[in-house]
Amino acid sequence: MLGAVPHTLIRLLLVLVLLPAQALAARNVILLIGDGMDDVQITIARNYLLGAEGRLLMDELPVRSAAQVLTVDERGRRIYVADSANTATSIATGEVTSRGRIASAAGSDRSIETILEQAEAAGLRTGLVSTASVTDATPASFVAHMSVRTCEDPESIHGVKRYGIVLPHCRQYTRANGGPGSISEQIADADVDVVLGGGSKHFDMPAEGDTRTVRQVAEDSGFTVISLAEDLNDLPADARVLGLFSPSTMPVRLRGEDDRSAERPQPSWLNQLHPYLGKVDMPDPMRCEPEPAFAEMPGLADMTRAALRQLDNDEGFFLMVESASIDKQAHERKACGSIGELQQLDEALAVALEFADGDDDTLVLVTSDHGHAAQLIPATSLFANYGAPVYSPGMVVLLETDEEALMGVNYATNSFPYEEHTGTQVPLFANEVGEGLIPSLVTQPEIYDIMHEFLFGKSD
Amino acid sequence: MLGAVPHTLIRLLLVLVLLPAQALAARNVILLIGDGMDDVQITIARNYLLGAEGRLLMDELPVRSAAQVLTVDERGRRIYVADSANTATSIATGEVTSRGRIASAAGSDRSIETILEQAEAAGLRTGLVSTASVTDATPASFVAHMSVRTCEDPESIHGVKRYGIVLPHCRQYTRANGGPGSISEQIADADVDVVLGGGSKHFDMPAEGDTRTVRQVAEDSGFTVISLAEDLNDLPADARVLGLFSPSTMPVRLRGEDDRSAERPQPSWLNQLHPYLGKVDMPDPMRCEPEPAFAEMPGLADMTRAALRQLDNDEGFFLMVESASIDKQAHERKACGSIGELQQLDEALAVALEFADGDDDTLVLVTSDHGHAAQLIPATSLFANYGAPVYSPGMVVLLETDEEALMGVNYATNSFPYEEHTGTQVPLFANEVGEGLIPSLVTQPEIYDIMHEFLFGKSD
Incomplete structure (x- = not known):
């Protein structure tokens, strides 16, 4: 540990020598x-x-x-x-x-x-x-x-x-x-x-x-x-x-497969009658593909x-x-x-x-x-056990990843053609x-x- | 600058003296x-x-x-x-x-x-x-x-x-x-x-x-x-x-004023016919108030x-x-x-x-x-200029802050009684x-x- 002292001195001298050069760099x-x-x-x-x-x-x-x-x-x-x-x-x-x-x-x-x-x-x-x-x-x-x-x-x-x-x-x-x-x-x-x-x-x-x-x-x-x-x-x-x-x-x-973007989940007519009934069709899972115009x-x-x-x-x-x-x-x-x-x-x-x-x-x-x-939402709802179809009121992308898993991305700040910014840090x-x-x-x-x-x- | 050398030595000695004590602490x-x-x-x-x-x-x-x-x-x-x-x-x-x-x-x-x-x-x-x-x-x-x-x-x-x-x-x-x-x-x-x-x-x-x-x-x-x-x-x-x-x-x-939580924006019947028409009633702005049971x-x-x-x-x-x-x-x-x-x-x-x-x-x-x-969304849409009512498909709280400004908070991961977690870091x-x-x-x-x-x- 005491061997560090000469080293410290050398570093100090180096700093003193280099300081004017650095100030000008x-x-x-x-x-x-x-x-x-x-x-x-x-x-x-x-x-x-x-x-x-x-x-x-x-x-x-x-x-x-x-x-x-x-x-x-x-x-x-x-x-x-x-x-x-x-x-x-x-x-x-x-x-x-x-x-x-x-x-x-x-x-x-x-x-x-x-x-x-x-x-x-x-x-x-x-x-x-x-x-x-x-x-x-x-x-x-x-x-x-x-x-x-x-x-x-x-x-x-x-x-x-x-x-x-x-x-x-x-x-x-x-x-x-x-x-x-x-x-x-x-x-x-x-x-x-x-x-x-x-x-x-x-x-x-x-x-x-x-x-x-x-x-x-x-x-x-x-x-x-x-x-x-x-x-x-x-x-x-x-x-x-x-x-x-x-x-x-x-x-x-990159773009979505076949140029797809987020899509709205499609509830069955029964689910539209009552949220605990019927079923919902989620958008088909997809991969990203190269955007040709990028080439x-x-x-x-x-x-x-x-x-x-x-x-x-x-x-x-x-x-x-x-x-x-x-x-x-x-x-x-x-x-x-x-x-x-x-x-x-x-x-x-x-x-x-x-x-x-x-x-x-x-x-x-x-x-x-x-x-x-964008929000990263569950591909399978935390409440899937309850039997009712649980889905986002916004638009959803389900992405297939290289880990052979599904990632859900949700867009639901508004229903305008363009989503809003958010105010997070x-x-x-x-x-x-x-x-x-x-x-x-x-x-x-x-x-x-x-x-x-x-x-x-x-x-x- | 050279005056720093004795100081460096003193610190080094201090470290050596204190090290065994620290290891035992x-x-x-x-x-x-x-x-x-x-x-x-x-x-x-x-x-x-x-x-x-x-x-x-x-x-x-x-x-x-x-x-x-x-x-x-x-x-x-x-x-x-x-x-x-x-x-x-x-x-x-x-x-x-x-x-x-x-x-x-x-x-x-x-x-x-x-x-x-x-x-x-x-x-x-x-x-x-x-x-x-x-x-x-x-x-x-x-x-x-x-x-x-x-x-x-x-x-x-x-x-x-x-x-x-x-x-x-x-x-x-x-x-x-x-x-x-x-x-x-x-x-x-x-x-x-x-x-x-x-x-x-x-x-x-x-x-x-x-x-x-x-x-x-x-x-x-x-x-x-x-x-x-x-x-x-x-x-x-x-x-x-x-x-x-x-x-x-x-x-x-804390709880919302009068125990309110997020509420669904209420579009007029005209807006329900077409998203660019009519108007929407947003939830009334509010403050937070003490939750009595917390006392x-x-x-x-x-x-x-x-x-x-x-x-x-x-x-x-x-x-x-x-x-x-x-x-x-x-x-x-x-x-x-x-x-x-x-x-x-x-x-x-x-x-x-x-x-x-x-x-x-x-x-x-x-x-x-x-x-x-929760998402922090604009209290006034980025697209308000376009005249159409722009609002979240989820539930919204509008909070009045001490800065005399309005903060929008949106919940739109699902339509179940409980929102989802998200997958962000x-x-x-x-x-x-x-x-x-x-x-x-x-x-x-x-x-x-x-x-x-x-x-x-x-x-x-």
Whole structure:
């Protein structure tokens, strides 16, 4: 034991020698966001992909924390269920705002500076990778400012029509009104170095008051614009890159057998007369299968790898990587879709950890923005003994796993075509660089504080 | 910086001096289980009790991990949703079993030794505290062995009748068949030092083949049997205590206003014709109110404090404390009930931490056995803009919080009188004594391993 003393002294001297070098070393943050990825989504994906005793890569990260999701309404009053716009704003800016807002303040349209903009200003490189449109709420909240998330392009800034309803406009942001333009136009003008994802349709229309498309504006302002997976392999070093691989959200990796999603249990007429009588037909069990449209897409890991190649430099960088369709597929009651997208996030994490490679200059964070509708329910009810048919009032998927077991997934937050988000706290993980930096529970705005302090030191 | 060297040496010498003393010191484990306490239940309780930015005591514990819930059926095949019997068995014994089993093996009735029994054998004191019947699944799995959890007393061992259905018997466990008798009889015979909770009805009947009640058997075997909250205050030092404060589950602390639980949204006739038409009446918002029957009960913190007084000794102890009705109230769609019980668990944690008092001899763990039905849904749908009434197909509680905001809680796992458990991973927390002992994800059986190693050292 006393032999440890010289060792202690050597370590101390090493620290003293290395300290000035470390203070000068570039620092990088890789922030991975699983949209809608709560503990339930993680458990469902793990059970299906690896079995109940399996381990995702994120499960093995040394730091586990959780994040309180904070939301207010336009008058600043508490709301308990968030959307991806206000939560991404929390993480990107440290400020709590209202649902639908993109780095803008509740109750006013005050723009809030983001960690990506601060990194740019400090001379760091910056990047955004998403399986959604790059104009969608999560990536947008790091690079743009807007009152309503659906104002993604020069047309929709005037209000987009969905289900016969015209959603709110953002005309105060048009250039005609002295604003910065729609989200796609703001991206085309931004100093960000790498933007990869879907959403080409938001760039393939004329920019406001311009003969050029938004895509051409982006090219003219220095972006190399690409659209094919193979383009990622030979990007010129130091090029600024805008990759748009699909018109809107990128196709997901997995889908239900024969493209099935959750289905409603079918009670017999006798059961409809009385809940203790008759029987119920549950949806047929199924496996997940590859989504054919995914074949032409770069994977999230491919995009992350390409982004890291472009961003790696002596001044440091900030990169946000989003697996968007854990959320989008859960809205549509597609358990297989969410599972495949969570797998993509875990693969992107592998790329991030390979880059970080145990060095202390790269903080890797994995988190989620909000909870989602899916519940992992019993394939056989706890009350099956009682003889009556017991089944969910929502929609159900029964998945056959590699463990030759049945997993029930339930969607029952509403009866609308899209399920609701939920208000649960969400997971937060970090690599060993995060040890000592992250308490066991944080608010989402504190994730901003942690990244800010890591990149720029303690603010006063 | 060089001034740190003498300090380092002093610390090293201190470690060398204190090491032998530490190796001899008694070690204690206080294991707190919130039955059904997943991330959602924690968030709901925190929002209601403290606001969305509030902090429960468990939120502040320095070690956060999560536990994979493992279950098999009688043939050893994977099941993805557990009950409290098989999960408490996982934690108490390190062995995965099937739903309903109390420290007995799936596919056979082999009894599995529990951490409490091992602690007893090693000369440690042992205790069980629960707001359920002490014969209920969670406490029972630490002290008894049974094929079916409902075999709680000499009558129900022959099969209990519920909803007109006779549930499975456990006659192979009767004394007439050479077995150890029902769960209450096994407790009366056990060497455990402190057992506090509900369930007097399971003790107030004749023991099998005996003229005495099970309670009398317990007294004859050395228990001081008490039944009033005030009895906890003047227990003889070193007495073995069986406290039975209510006939079955103890009354909970909180209930919904006017004893309301979740209610079904009421769509208008037009909305029943088409989901985009008409309107829906949501349940009236409400607050939680005190449950009158709770007034005469000892709180979980009171029972925990009394248990610690009896257990504290030079040889160490094992104590399990369960807040049982987070689960039981969620089964009945009573959000306020679950909230009050989670608060009780947090108060019991305060007592445990006060006892541990920063010493390194007491490991305090907080965990849950399985997920539960409640979801935190938007009080105002994410899709409210579309004009159609959007509402849950399940039952809903709208809670008014101290933040003057509305929190929606949804129960929609089934339409039976009791909701289902869910299969999500569950939280695991520890005090600073757990630092370095607990990876960021464990299986429930590994919680047994951690406690075992802490109490008895590494097994071969």
